Amino acid sequence: MESTFITLAKQWRDETRGISSTNQMSMHPAYQQIIGMGETIIPLLLRELERKSGRWFWALKSISREDPVPSEFRGNTKEMTRAWLEWGKQRGYEW
Template sequence: MKVIEITEAIDPLAEYANSQEPIMLTRNGQIIAALMPFTGNPETDQLPSNFQEAIEQLSLSEKSDLDHSRQQTELATTFYQLVEQWKTETRGISSTEQLSLHPSYQQIIGMGPNVIPLLLRELENNSGRWFWALKAISREEPVTPEQRGKTEEMIAAWWNWGREKGYTW
């Protein structure tokens, strides 16, 4: 038997470590493991005979959560693939207009409001030139005329806007 030490780095799993309910682990919307609480009673400490039974035991809201999780994973995967393609293909370009009109950048804008948290995370982790995309998607401009051209202030303005709108990233 393999023992895996649960640390705070694995928040979703650690959150349920002391739970008294079954846990389904998924990747890309597919169930990869099912965990049951350990009680010491061999009759109750058993996984369902197969995953299909476990899926059927899930409530509708849990199934909806799985679908939403799968969609979010697919969205993030597509987003980061486009970001990498954009970075690779625009290396050395300094024109904001050229960067923003690149097909990968435009596809990110086309993904709509669901990518706003990912864009805010990109600003946080990698800075980058995501102001145009944020403005195009949100149809808002939290950057004041005095802040324009001051990257750190522009980033802070978008973070404040994101928090006010209830986004988490």
């Protein structure tokens, strides 16, 4: 599963480089396949978020059906990342 995720994440990054639209990036087939991998992929998404940041918020929200980001931090990547990483720790995810 991890190797599939790594391959899809690389494909997604390579093919969406230069795209600024979150909607376009999130609708990319590789990103959608990552979401389709389900809950087991959450630790890998959190690891990617911690190491490389990136736009994994949509995937995390879609898979978990939660959004730990307070409204005042929407659009602040640093704070959004912090909120998701804390969410993961509180739920016992290890990455």
